[in-house]
Amino acid sequence: MSATSTAMEVNAEARRILAVSISKLYASRTQRGGLRLHRSLLVSLVMRSARDIYHASRESEAPGAPTPQEPMDSSPSSEEQKQLPPQEAEPAQTEPQCALSPAPQTAVEAEECACDSEITEDKENMSPAARQSRKRRSKASAAPDFLPSKRARLEPGEERYAAPLGSCRVGAAETHGDLHQRVPGHSDDSGWVKTTEIDPLTGTRTETERPWKFEGETGSVS
Amino acid sequence: MAGSSDGNDEVQWCFSQVKGTIDDDIAEADIISTVEFNHSGELLATGDKGGRVVIFQQKPESKNLPQRRGEYNVYSTFQSHEPEFDYLKSLEIEEKINKIRWLPQKNAAHFLLSTNDKTIKLWKISERDKRPEGYNLKEEDGRYRNASSVTSLRVPVFKPMDLMVEASPRRVFANAHTYHINSISVNSDCETYLSADDLRVNLWHWEINDRSFNIVDIKPDNMEDLTEVITAAEFHPNQCNTFVYSSSKGTIRMCDMRTSALCDNHAKLFEEPEDPNNRSFFSEIISSISDVKFSHSGRYIMTRDYLSVKIWDLNMESRPVETYQVHDYFRSKLCSLYENDCIFDKFECCWNGNDSVVMTGSYNNFFRMFDRGYRQDVILEASRDNCKPRSVLKPRKVSSGGKRKKDEISVDSLDFNKKILHTAWHPLDNIIAVATTNNLYIFQDKVN
Numbered sequence: 001m002s003a004t005s006t007a008m009e010v011n012a013e014a015r016r017i018l019a020v021s022i023s024k025l026y027a028s029r030t031q032r033g034g035l036r037l038h039r040s041l042l043v044s045l046v047m048r049s050a051r052d053i054y055h056a057s058r059e060s061e062a063p064g065a066p067t068p069q070e071p072m073d074s075s076p077s078s079e080e081q082k083q084l085p086p087q088e089a090e091p092a093q094t095e096p097q098c099a100l101s102p103a104p105q106t107a108v109e110a111e112e113c114a115c116d117s118e119i120t121e122d123k124e125n126m127s128p129a130a131r132q133s134r135k136r137r138s139k140a141s142a143a144p145d146f147l148p149s150k151r152a153r154l155e156p157g158e159e160r161y162a163a164p165l166g167s168c169r170v171g172a173a174e175t176h177g178d179l180h181q182r183v184p185g186h187s188d189d190s191g192w193v194k195t196t197e198i199d200p201l202t203g204t205r206t207e208t209e210r211p212w213k214f215e216g217e218t219g220s221v222s
Numbered sequence: 223m224a225g226s227s228d229g230n231d232e233v234q235w236c237f238s239q240v241k242g243t244i245d246d247d248i249a250e251a252d253i254i255s256t257v258e259f260n261h262s263g264e265l266l267a268t269g270d271k272g273g274r275v276v277i278f279q280q281k282p283e284s285k286n287l288p289q290r291r292g293e294y295n296v297y298s299t300f301q302s303h304e305p306e307f308d309y310l311k312s313l314e315i316e317e318k319i320n321k322i323r324w325l326p327q328k329n330a331a332h333f334l335l336s337t338n339d340k341t342i343k344l345w346k347i348s349e350r351d352k353r354p355e356g357y358n359l360k361e362e363d364g365r366y367r368n369a370s371s372v373t374s375l376r377v378p379v380f381k382p383m384d385l386m387v388e389a390s391p392r393r394v395f396a397n398a399h400t401y402h403i404n405s406i407s408v409n410s411d412c413e414t415y416l417s418a419d420d421l422r423v424n425l426w427h428w429e430i431n432d433r434s435f436n437i438v439d440i441k442p443d444n445m446e447d448l449t450e451v452i453t454a455a456e457f458h459p460n461q462c463n464t465f466v467y468s469s470s471k472g473t474i475r476m477c478d479m480r481t482s483a484l485c486d487n488h489a490k491l492f493e494e495p496e497d498p499n500n501r502s503f504f505s506e507i508i509s510s511i512s513d514v515k516f517s518h519s520g521r522y523i524m525t526r527d528y529l530s531v532k533i534w535d536l537n538m539e540s541r542p543v544e545t546y547q548v549h550d551y552f553r554s555k556l557c558s559l560y561e562n563d564c565i566f567d568k569f570e571c572c573w574n575g576n577d578s579v580v581m582t583g584s585y586n587n588f589f590r591m592f593d594r595g596y597r598q599d600v601i602l603e604a605s606r607d608n609c610k611p612r613s614v615l616k617p618r619k620v621s622s623g624g625k626r627k628k629d630e631i632s633v634d635s636l637d638f639n640k641k642i643l644h645t646a647w648h649p650l651d652n653i654i655a656v657a658t659t660n661n662l663y664i665f666q667d668k669v670n
């Protein structure tokens with residue numbers, strides 16, 4: 001029992017540190033003097049440690065227990081993705097994307113792209129049902145207060161900051177850019193946009209389609 | 223001699239002066255960002271977040287009181303850097319002075335290098351105490367005389383005037399750094415200096431500002447592979463071919479410029495294996511080196527990471543020869559320090575004149591001195607409460623355990639907003655300059 005509670009504490013601590021790190025990365029975008037490479041690198045290292053420890057503690061809590069919707073041989077990350085409380089996933093997965101796109105030279109990209117390379121296999125293994133679970137949740141499971149309640153919007157100029165050559169961020173930035181544009185020709189709620197989200201905890205990439213303006217959605221971070 | 227004690231007597235430090243406002247409301251521009259004595263110790267320069275440099279000069283010792291050292295008074299103040307805007311990247315460039323380094327003095331004028339995140343400037347500080355008088359064609363106030371009224375000629379002579387100290391920028395070394403400059407260091411060859419940013423080290427000639435040579439480049443081809451950055455760099459005090467740079471991973475690399483033009487391959491790598499017992503989320507952050515300083519002898523390197531000061535012998539790369547814990551009681555509080563951003567504070571460290579004592583800052587306006595010879599260390603406080611001239615500073619104690627003794631301060635009551643990041647030690651004497659957020663304290667050892 002004590003082992004489980006310790007694992008849960010570690011788990012909670014890891015999640016908290018991860019959330020704090022993401023908010024720091026987000027806040028550093030507006031810092032005077034520009035993004036600090038050293039500081040961004042250190043924060044991303046902490047994020048990685050927190051993520052690794054979170055994974056390890058989740059495995060120790062429920063070792064090898066498969067979910068009915070996923071193949072037995074799927075990696076632990078896709079299993080965790082299902083179990084991960086949505087309110088943690090939603091703010092977590094979007095902030096790194098937002099934080100990264102205007103700052104091609106932060107070391108956080110390293111982590112994200114490491115996630116991307118892990119993801120490609122997961123995507124193939126994932127069932128559609130698992131993907132559906134990434135849909136937006138209601139305000140009842142909203143993001144923690146310290147994170148912005150609205151999805152961070154790219155400033156018009158930020159898209160031009162596409163990552164330098166050789167960075168895997170180019171594709172993601174463009175996708176992310178689409179997200180914030182109104183679907184041409186639609187002035188009501190019927191436009192649909194494709195969302196690509198990367199969960200920093202599990203490294204899983206999911207693509208969903210959702211209306212660009214979601215009725216009834218207020219507080220959840222996107 | 224500086225730093226040495228008579229027999230086993232401990233040096234006692236006394237308050238000498240404090241510079242800056244008493245105001246509790248601190249203007250951000252007044253935050254001191256660097257402190258540096260010149261090579262003789264006569265001048266003390268400070269830089270602040272507002273881009274200003276203030277230079278203090280020590281008055282000569284009074285003949286009446288030969289035992290008392292002269293006070294430091296303002297000698298010159300000038301605006302070194304202004305805020306700039308990089309239009310290409312839509313980034314504001316802060317005017318904060320990151321470092322000041324004095325050039326060795328060659329004539330009556332003084333030269334120093336000051337740098338912000340992107341641009342280094344060479345300043346000449348010179349005195350003017352005479353002016354020519356007795357022009358033939360000009361009146362004393364500068365108006366031109368009617369040429370026809372001149373009936374005789376005279377030679378203008380120099381007459382004394384009130385001392386004027388002028389600071390003029392002689393060189394501007396710009397556009398050589400993509401990342402933020404963290405260090406500058408003057409070479410002992412009296413011709414060159416280095417500047418270091420997060421990923422590169424450049425070599426400059428003092429006289430040439432439109433060209434610099436890149437000597438270290440740790441930028442990976444793919445930025446996603448980045449794992450460490452350069453945090454500080456310094457030239458060897460007397461070997462002009464040798465310099466060191468520290469990294470965010472806690473390593474120090476020593477390079478020899480004779481081996482090749484690009485010193486990406488180090489000559490020596492100083493690294494201590496990590497203690498697995500101390501592993502935590504924040505191990506990487508606290509092992510990042512915030513300052514590196516050669517001893518005056520050139521035999522040792524001192525490094526400062528978040529919790530400790532380490533002394534390395536240049537002849538031994540495997541581990542430091544001495545390690546001093548500055549404030550180990552914070553080790554259990556790293557999570558809070560991460561949340562309030564204090565874990566990113568970059569403390570500096572310095573040697574005394576004969577390399578026997580080292581000093582560094584901490585929180586709550588505490589600073590620590592470690593005597594290497596006698597293995598003694600002391601915690602002192604820079605505080606307005608202890609400002610009577612020549613009053614002796616009382617050593618402070620921090621209690622990390624449950625029971626707090628009298629006169630001890632509990633760890634939980636330490637103020638993280640009061641931090642001493644910048645300290646400097648007079649090169650020849652027991653005089654230290656300690657910068658709190660916006661005040662500069664000058665202490666000296668007690669003279670009998």
